[in-house]
Amino acid sequence: MVTFRTVAPDSAVGIRIGMVASSGSDPFSAAVTESVVDQVQAAGAELIRCDPGANASLALECARRLATQHVDGWISLQRGQVGEALCAAGPQDAPLITVAAAPVSCQLAQIGADDRRAGYLAGQALGRSARLRTGCQHDVLVVITGDP
Numbered sequence: 001m002v003t004f005r006t007v008a009p010d011s012a013v014g015i016r017i018g019m020v021a022s023s024g025s026d027p028f029s030a031a032v033t034e035s036v037v038d039q040v041q042a043a044g045a046e047l048i049r050c051d052p053g054a055n056a057s058l059a060l061e062c063a064r065r066l067a068t069q070h071v072d073g074w075i076s077l078q079r080g081q082v083g084e085a086l087c088a089a090g091p092q093d094a095p096l097i098t099v100a101a102a103p104v105s106c107q108l109a110q111i112g113a114d115d116r117r118a119g120y121l122a123g124q125a126l127g128r129s130a131r132l133r134t135g136c137q138h139d140v141l142v143v144i145t146g147d148p
Helices: 027-043 056-067 085-089 115-134
Strands: 016-021 046-050 073-077 096-099 107-111
Touching (some): 016 056, 027 073, 046 056
Parallel strands (some): 016 046
């Protein structure tokens, strides 16, 4: 795990960052988008955002739009099945960072969530809430998924 660091104020003045993110479609995307926006603003960079929702075709349109915007780098938080088409559509000379997506050949880096830690924290919070609410000494949470 890497310790979270914030950017130095005004350290990216004059830099243009593109972002393809479905900020309203789920809480994870919204939280990631909000964090990126906060850091880009603190750094003084210009953020060019495009929200395709859950539509993979619109995500590719967003990437094509960023290709015409002369961005210095771009971020994609798109969970759809855009795959390698994202590389072909997006800016060819700007580094790409993907978040919570399948790897693509043109990405500089990939950022994901620590699902094991996230599960632990969610379980801990649910247990604490159940104990406080019901006064029980022991609680059990059973999660059934379709994965083997």
